[in-house]
Amino acid sequence: MKRIFGALKAYPFALFCLAVFALLVVLALLAPWITPQNPYDNAAVDFFDASLPPGTEAGTGEFIYLLGTDALGRDLYSAILYGLRITLLVAGSASLIALCVGVLAGLVAAYAGGWADTIIMRLVDIKLGFPTILVALTVMAVVGTGLGNLIFALAFAQWPYYARTTRSAALVEVSQEYIEAARSLELPPWRILMRHLLPNSISPILVVLTLQLAHAVAIEASLSFLGLGTSIEEPSLGLLIANGSREILSGHTWQLIWPGVALVLLIFSVNVFGDRFRRVLNPKEA
Amino acid sequence: MTAPVLELNDLSRVFARRDGWLDRMLNRAGLGKPPERLVAVDGVSLSLRDGEMLGVVGESGCGKSTLGRMAAQLLPASGGEVRFRGRAISDLPRSEARDARRNIQMVFQNPYASLNPSLSVGDAIMEAPLTHGLVRRREIPDRLASLLSKVGLSPEMADRFPHELSGGQRQRVGIARALAVSPEVIIFDEAVAALDVSVQAQILNLLADLKEQGGFSSIFISHDLNVVRFISDRIAILYLGRLVELADRDTVFARPHHPYTRALLSEVPVLGAARRRFTPLKGELPSPLSPPPGCHFHPRCPFAQEICRRESPRLREVQEAGGTTHLSACHFDLPQPSPEAGPTPPPHPKEDSHDT
Amino acid sequence: MLKVDNLVTSLHPGSRDQVDIVRSVSFSLEPGQILGVVGESGSGKSMMAYSLIDLLDRKIAITGGSIVFNGEDLSAAKQARMRELRGNRIAMIFQDPMVALNPVLTIGEQMIEAIQAHRRMSRRDAEAHAIKTLARVGIPSPESRMSAYAHEFSGGMRQRVVIAIAFLNEPDLIIADEATTALDVTIQSQILAEIQGLAEETGAAILWITHDLSLLSGFADAVMVMYAGQVIEIAPADRLFGAPRHPYTAALMRAVPVAGRTRLENLEGVPPSLADLPPGCAFAPRCPRAQPRCSQNVPPFEGDTTLGWRCFFPLEETP
Numbered sequence: 017m018k019r020i021f022g023a024l025k026a027y028p029f030a031l032f033c034l035a036v037f038a039l040l041v042v043l044a045l046l047a048p049w050i051t052p053q054n055p056y057d058n059a060a061v062d063f064f065d066a067s068l069p070p071g072t073e074a075g076t077g078e079f080i081y082l083l084g085t086d087a088l089g090r091d092l093y094s095a096i097l098y099g100l101r102i103t104l105l106v107a108g109s110a111s112l113i114a115l116c117v118g119v120l121a122g123l124v125a126a127y128a129g130g131w132a133d134t135i136i137m138r139l140v141d142i143k144l145g146f147p148t149i150l151v152a153l154t155v156m157a158v159v160g161t162g163l164g165n166l167i168f169a170l171a172f173a174q175w176p177y178y179a180r181t182t183r184s185a186a187l188v189e190v191s192q193e194y195i196e197a198a199r200s201l202e203l204p205p206w207r208i209l210m211r212h213l214l215p216n217s218i219s220p221i222l223v224v225l226t227l228q229l230a231h232a233v234a235i236e237a238s239l240s241f242l243g244l245g246t247s248i249e250e251p252s253l254g255l256l257i258a259n260g261s262r263e264i265l266s267g268h269t270w271q272l273i274w275p276g277v278a279l280v281l282l283i284f285s286v287n288v289f290g291d292r293f294r295r296v297l298n299p300k301e302a
Numbered sequence: 303m304t305a306p307v308l309e310l311n312d313l314s315r316v317f318a319r320r321d322g323w324l325d326r327m328l329n330r331a332g333l334g335k336p337p338e339r340l341v342a343v344d345g346v347s348l349s350l351r352d353g354e355m356l357g358v359v360g361e362s363g364c365g366k367s368t369l370g371r372m373a374a375q376l377l378p379a380s381g382g383e384v385r386f387r388g389r390a391i392s393d394l395p396r397s398e399a400r401d402a403r404r405n406i407q408m409v410f411q412n413p414y415a416s417l418n419p420s421l422s423v424g425d426a427i428m429e430a431p432l433t434h435g436l437v438r439r440r441e442i443p444d445r446l447a448s449l450l451s452k453v454g455l456s457p458e459m460a461d462r463f464p465h466e467l468s469g470g471q472r473q474r475v476g477i478a479r480a481l482a483v484s485p486e487v488i489i490f491d492e493a494v495a496a497l498d499v500s501v502q503a504q505i506l507n508l509l510a511d512l513k514e515q516g517g518f519s520s521i522f523i524s525h526d527l528n529v530v531r532f533i534s535d536r537i538a539i540l541y542l543g544r545l546v547e548l549a550d551r552d553t554v555f556a557r558p559h560h561p562y563t564r565a566l567l568s569e570v571p572v573l574g575a576a577r578r579r580f581t582p583l584k585g586e587l588p589s590p591l592s593p594p595p596g597c598h599f600h601p602r603c604p605f606a607q608e609i610c611r612r613e614s615p616r617l618r619e620v621q622e623a624g625g626t627t628h629l630s631a632c633h634f635d636l637p638q639p640s641p642e643a644g645p646t647p648p649p650h651p652k653e654d655s656h657d658t
Numbered sequence: 659m660l661k662v663d664n665l666v667t668s669l670h671p672g673s674r675d676q677v678d679i680v681r682s683v684s685f686s687l688e689p690g691q692i693l694g695v696v697g698e699s700g701s702g703k704s705m706m707a708y709s710l711i712d713l714l715d716r717k718i719a720i721t722g723g724s725i726v727f728n729g730e731d732l733s734a735a736k737q738a739r740m741r742e743l744r745g746n747r748i749a750m751i752f753q754d755p756m757v758a759l760n761p762v763l764t765i766g767e768q769m770i771e772a773i774q775a776h777r778r779m780s781r782r783d784a785e786a787h788a789i790k791t792l793a794r795v796g797i798p799s800p801e802s803r804m805s806a807y808a809h810e811f812s813g814g815m816r817q818r819v820v821i822a823i824a825f826l827n828e829p830d831l832i833i834a835d836e837a838t839t840a841l842d843v844t845i846q847s848q849i850l851a852e853i854q855g856l857a858e859e860t861g862a863a864i865l866w867i868t869h870d871l872s873l874l875s876g877f878a879d880a881v882m883v884m885y886a887g888q889v890i891e892i893a894p895a896d897r898l899f900g901a902p903r904h905p906y907t908a909a910l911m912r913a914v915p916v917a918g919r920t921r922l923e924n925l926e927g928v929p930p931s932l933a934d935l936p937p938g939c940a941f942a943p944r945c946p947r948a949q950p951r952c953s954q955n956v957p958p959f960e961g962d963t964t965l966g967w968r969c970f971f972p973l974e975e976t977p
Contacts, residue, residue, distance in 0.1 A: 193416035196376050197476070201430035201483060202404040211429075215420040361842035362813075468928050498698040499869065503913035503922035510921070525842065528872065532915030532922070555917065569847040571872035573914050574899045583844045586812050602844075 023296040030292035036285040040278075044100040051094035052079035056250050065089040067268045084270040086256070087263055092270065095256060096278050102252040103282070106163065106245075107232035110170030114232075115225055117171065118178025123209045123217075125179065126186035137183065140176040148173045152235055156244040166245055170232050181224045185217035219297045226290030230283045237279055253279045305388025306349040307519045308373065308406065308487050314381035315343040315368050340591050342368040344543035345382065347617075350487065350519050355509075357534030357551070358523045359566070363590045365543040366523045370491045373521060374408040386487075404434065407480035411492035413472035417464040423450075423475050424460035431482045445482075453478045454508055470501035474508065481512075488520045494529060502529075509533055527570040531555060539563050542590055542598040545617060549628040557638055559620050559630035562599045597633070609633055659728060659863055660687040660710075660831055661963075666722030667702075667709045677933045680706045681887040682723065686963045687831065687863040692854070694878030694895070695867045696910075700929050702887035703867050707833045710865075711748055712740045728830060746776040749824035753836040755816040758823065759808035765792075765819055766804030769826060776827050788826065795822045795852050814845035821852065828860050835867045850877050872914055875899050880964065883907045886930055886940035889959070891967040903972040905947045939969070947971050 024030055043050070052074075054060050062075045070084040074091070083092040125136040143151065155169035189195060190213065198208045237254030239245040246252040251259065253275050260272030317340040343365040350356055360366045371377040373384055375391060383390040386402040394402060410416035417426055424446050431437045437445050447457045453474040464472055473493065480488050490509070494502045510533060513520070524530050530537055530551075537554045539547045539562065547560040558564045565583040585602040588594055594601050600610035610633060617631045667680035680702045687693055697703040708714050710725055710732065725732040728747070732740070744750070752758060760768055769788035773779055779787070785804070792800035795818045808816060817837065824832050834853075838846040854877065857864050866878060874881050875895060882892040883904065891904040902908040912923035927944045930936055936943055942952040949971060957970045 193410040193412055194418045196371075197408065197410065197416055197479065198418070200374055200376055200403070200406070200408045201433075201479070202400050203430060203433055207433065211421070212418050216418065361844065470928070499871065499910055500698060500913050500923075500925035501928070503915075504924055504926075506915060507922050507924055527843070528915045531917065532919065565844060569843050571843075571847075571870065571876060573872040573875050573911060573916050583848070586814055587842060587845065589812070 024292065027292050027296075030289050033285040033288040036281060037289065040100060040282055040285070041104060043097055044104050047094070047097040047101055051091070051097050053091040053094045055090040055095040055098050061088065061090050063089045067263065067266070067271070069268075070270050083274045084268075086259060086271050087268070092256075092274055095251065096253070096275055099251055099253040099256050099275065100278060100282070102163075102246055102250060103233055103236055103254070103279075106166050106170065106236045106252065107229055110167045110174065110236075111225060111229045111232050113167065113171035114174035114228065115178050115221070118175035118180075119182045119214070119221055121175065122179040122182025123186050123213055126183045126190050127205070127209055127213060133183075136179065140179050143173075143176040144180070148231065149235055149238055152239060153242075153244065156239060161244055161247065163246060163250075166236065166239065169239075170235060173235070174228050174232060177224055177228055178221060181220050182217060185220045186213050189213055189216045223290060223294040223297055226286055226293055230286040230290060233279070233283050233286070253282075305385070307352055307387060308350040308521075309385040309388075310346060310348045310369070310373055310382070311385060311390075312345050312347050312382035313343055313369065313372055313379050313384065314341070314345050315365070315372060315377065316341050316380040338591060341543050341593070342590065343372065346540070346543075346545045347382075348521075348538055348545070348548070350521060351536075353513075353516055353519055354535040355513055355520045355522050355533055357530035357537040358521055358540060359525065359527055359530050359537060360540035361525060361587060363542070363587060364540040365590075366525075366540050367491055369540070370408070370489045370521060370523045373487075374406050374489050375403045376408065404430075404483055405485045406487045406489065407483060407485040408489045408491060409473075409476050409480050409493045411495055413469045413476065413496060414464075416476050417472055419464050421463075422460065423455075423462050423464075423467070426464075426475060427460075427479045427482050430479070434483065436483060449478045449482055452481065452512070454504075468501075469497055470504055473497065473501075473505055477505075477508070477512075481518075484517070486518055488518050490520060490522045490524075492524055493522070495524065495526065506532055527566060528572075539566070542588065542593050544598060544614075544631065545629075546599070546632075547630045548617075549630075550626050553626065553628055557628075559628065559635075560599075560632045561603045561605050561636065563630075565602075597631070605634065605636055607633070659689050661726040662686070662710070662723070663726070664723035665706065665709060665720065665725060665733075667705055667714070667718060668721045669718050671719045671721045675933075676721075678721070679718070679887050679932055680709055682959075683884075683887075683889050684723075684959070684963050685882055685889065685892060687865065689830065689861040689863055690857050691880065692857055692864040692866055692878045694874035694881040695865060695884060696869065696871050696874060696881060697884035698869060698929055700886075700932070701884040702932075703884045704835055705887075706884070707835055707865060707867055711744055711750065711833065712737070713744075713750070742776075745772060746827050747829050748831045748833065749827075749829045751817075751820055751824050751832065751834040751837040753839050755813070755820045756808065758820045759816065761808055764805050764807055765811075769804070769823055772823055772826050788822075791822045791826055792819070794856070795819075795825070796848065797822070814841055814848070817841060817849060818852070821849065821856075825856055825860065825862070829862055831863050831865065832857075833865045833867070836869070837866070838873070839868065839870070846873070853877075871910060872916075883910070886935065887932055888940065888968060889966075890941065890969070892961075892963065893965050893967075897965070901973075901975055903967040903975070904941075904969050905945050905971075905973065906941045908973055909944075909946070947973075 048054065065075050065085050066089040067087055068081050068085045070082060072081050072084065074081060081091050086092055086095060121136050125133040151173040152169045155172050156165065159165045159168065195208065195212060198212050236245060236252060237257065240252045240254030241258040246255055248255065256275035257272060257279065260275055263271045318338065346369055348356065358366050358369065368377065372379045375384065383392060386405065391399055391402045427449055428442055428446055446460055450457055450459055455471065455474050467475065494505050497505060506529065522530060522534055534551055537549065537551050538545055539560065541562050547554065547563045554563065555567065558567055569583065583602050588601065596612050596614050597610040600606040603610065615631045615633045617629050620628050620630045620635065663684050665680055665683045666678055669677045669679055683706055685693065695703045709720050720733050723733065766785065766788060770781060770784045773784040773787060789800045789804060792803060797803055797815060797818055811819060838849050841849065853864065856862065868874060878895045880892065880894050881898045883890050883906065885906055891898065891902065891907045898907065902911060909923045909925045913925055915922060925944055930940055936953060938953040938955050939957050942948045945952065951970055957968050959968045960966055
């Protein structure tokens with residue numbers, strides 16, 4: 017780990033992106049304390065302030081709409097930070113679930129081999145044969161909208177990436193003598209998986225995590241944009257963008273631009289960092 | 303008499319190429335390539351006596367590592383059985399089989415691959431005894447210290463990680479890890495082959511000491527006759543998956559019976575020998591994928607007769623003055639070569655059959 | 659024919675992190691002579707050999723001494739000249755024959771190419787010469803093997819092909835780095851026999867690098883022992899094995915298992931890191947004969963390039 021961080025130091029832009037991502041996460045976490053308005057609280061939102069340009073003072077005179085308001089009169093700055101929260105919550109928990117399922121499947125496939133390997137990897141192949149967005153769309157169409165379903169759909173669409181990477185990393189380790197030694201010592205299989213196989217296969221999995229996190233954000237945004245994601249009362253970034261795009265002809269450009277900027281920053285920072293991370297871990301690909 | 307601690311009974315291992323479904327279909331239609339079969343170990347029987355170190359010698363591809371892995375239950379046998387204290391491990395109830403397998407440990411060749419890079423020395427050694435309830439948690443420091451000192455490492459080593467250790471130190475950790483579960487049998491698979499001469503000497507001395515202290519029987523697998531001669535009590539010689547000779551160490555070196563053993567002995571480099579002409583065995587090692595018929599050694603054997611091409615010789619007890627068992631798989635009782643003259647000329651010179 | 663004088667090779671030359679990995683190595687080689695170079699890993703034996711033929715990594719360079727080959731100073735030679743010499747006057751044999759063989763060309767094509775690169779010879783003559791050389795290293799039915807690919811040979815046969823290629827242009831010097839380490843004993847002694855015969859026949863000098871002391875004892879004419887980048891002893895083989903003068907050589911010999919030995923020399927510790935050498939003799943920390951002086955001053959090399967050692971307190975010469 018020290019080595020990896022040392023190698024990353026040589027790429028200040030990647031570290032800058034990591035910092036941007038961290039800043040976005042912190043902003044999202046602190047949203048209730050650093051925003052003037054709770055955009056989900058109908059009592060706090062003044063419908064008469066709809067579609068005000070940035071810099072306008074709120075009708076109540078208590079604060080200024082830094083980035084303007086949306087068509088429902090919500091403070092855009094507050095809505096973006098709250099939307100960021102939702103987006104990160106959805107993408108983050110979906111990625112974590114996909115990670116756990118995928119890593120476990122990959123480890124079992126690599127260690128057990130035989131028919132377990134065949135079944136797991138065939139499932140992975142089938143899934144990877146379809147575009148992720150299509151799978152997520154289909155799942156959403158079947159189970160319906162809602163936060164929980166959205167997370168489920170994303171995790172369902174993404175676990176195979178983790179499984180595939182984990183399996184190939186673990187296969188290299190399985191043939192090592194220390195795994196044979198562990199078997200010879202009659203250690204229980206779960207222990208061999210978790211204590212011997214997993215820690216030594218972890219770095220490529222972390223790379224997949226960063227890249228898939230960015231991907232999850234993008235898919236969540238797409239689904240929300242298409243109206244299959246979060247509800248209008250509690251919009252994620254994607255839904256804010258969708259709403260904003262409808263206002264573009266009315267000249268309310270800020271309603272599209274600022275949520276867009278936030279989304280691009282988020283995806284871009286995670287992607288750039290993940291890509292550099294991958295190349296640091298696997299210099300051959302660079 | 304009690305049963306030997308470990309018996310390998312007619313043990314075989316066949317590796318077959320795993321065909322894809324297309325190959326299988328083609329095969330069924332008689333269109334595909336015939337499936338390749340590699341007989342890595344071909345009906346080897348050995349029994350390990352209490353407290354002894356049995357050397358298993360052979361060149362690459364002779365199946366010695368496969369044999370070791372089958373004995374350690376890391377690889378299933380295609381035929382035959384492994385008996386621990388007189389009972390076939392495959393027939394034992396689950397928990398007893400586990401116990402038997404725990405009692406057969408292995409020390410590996412590559413000190414850089416045989417330790418989990420993410421476990422400290424202490425964790426690597428104590429993990430198994432803890433999992434199996436062989437030690438209590440509070441006994442760990444003492445037990446660990448005694449194991450480390452047994453393999454010649456200082457107690458501070460417990461907190462080190464493999465990448466901080468030299469090859470010799472790693473090998474010592476590997477030995478301590480095997481000893482930690484108090485096994486009755488330890489299989490050393492080329493355990494000193496990857497080490498520098500001076501480090502190899504340290505590890506061999508350590509093994510000699512451990513053997514002296516007793517507590518386990520062992521199989522020492524190696525390609526290096528000099529090393530096996532130093533450490534083993536009895537020596538088994540394998541050629542292309544078959545056992546060709548088995549006898550006490552001194553018998554093997556003083557009165558080798560099988561022509562292959564003799565060739566091996568005459569060609570092993572000996573320190574201090576004056577500059578000499580090498581009088582090598584002719585011919586290459588045949589591929590284990592298509593071993594020669596009859597006696598596997600006949601194409602290279604200076605004494606081969608017609609029968610050697612047809613019939614594979616049975617392992618039989620050969621004339622022995624000392625009274626200890628001396629087994630050899632040769633059709634003939636060839637006269638012992640005089641120590642200086644090198645291989646004796648064949649009794650019936652035969653035409654060279656190289657141009658086949 | 660080959661005279662190496664005070665050769666120094668360094669990692670990161672000229673920078674603050676400069677580490678000398680070959681330290682003041684001197685020796686000479688005569689036609690037909692087999693010089694064995696023995697040492698443990700990190701002794702600099704391979705780096706020394708690669709220095710001779712300029713096959714060094716970019717971070718490593720010769721920083722001192724001279725290499726005179728047939729009257730020509732190689733340490734000053736241009737790369738183009740070195741390329742000309744390699745494969746023609748000087749040949750290499752590595753541990754892994756696949757390094758030297760091209761997997762997509764037949765053995766015959768590679769051999770003919772190797773001949774024609776250095777000699778004006780018709781294709782037919784080159785082919786005949788290649789077949790003759792293959793036969794000479796003991797490859798059965800060489801005519802038909804010319805059209806085979808490297809992967810169609812067994813390990814031992816492959817190494818024989820490499821040796822045949824090395825001898826193709828009847829070089830003056832052959833450098834073999836652990837050339838038989840990966841082979842089995844019976845195959846190894848076949849190869850050693852071929853090499854001995856070829857050296858005698860063609861007059862090629864052979865620098866045979868190995869970690870295996872026993873192998874050299876029946877094979878080499880002279881042996882050079884390296885430790886921490888230095889030659890610590892050099893002597894005719896019978897003399898070195900009969901009466902080693904340097905304590906390291908003696909310890910190494912006592913560490914090899916031989917008949918009747920029940921205890922091996924316990925040479926404690928490991929060779930020093932070249933980046934962090936002890937102030938005096940590099941072997942002093944492990945030496946059973948070390949005196950205070952040994953850890954203060956570096957012992958000079960006593961003797962000449964055929965017989966000498968680097969020790970303040972050498973072992974007595976036993977008659």
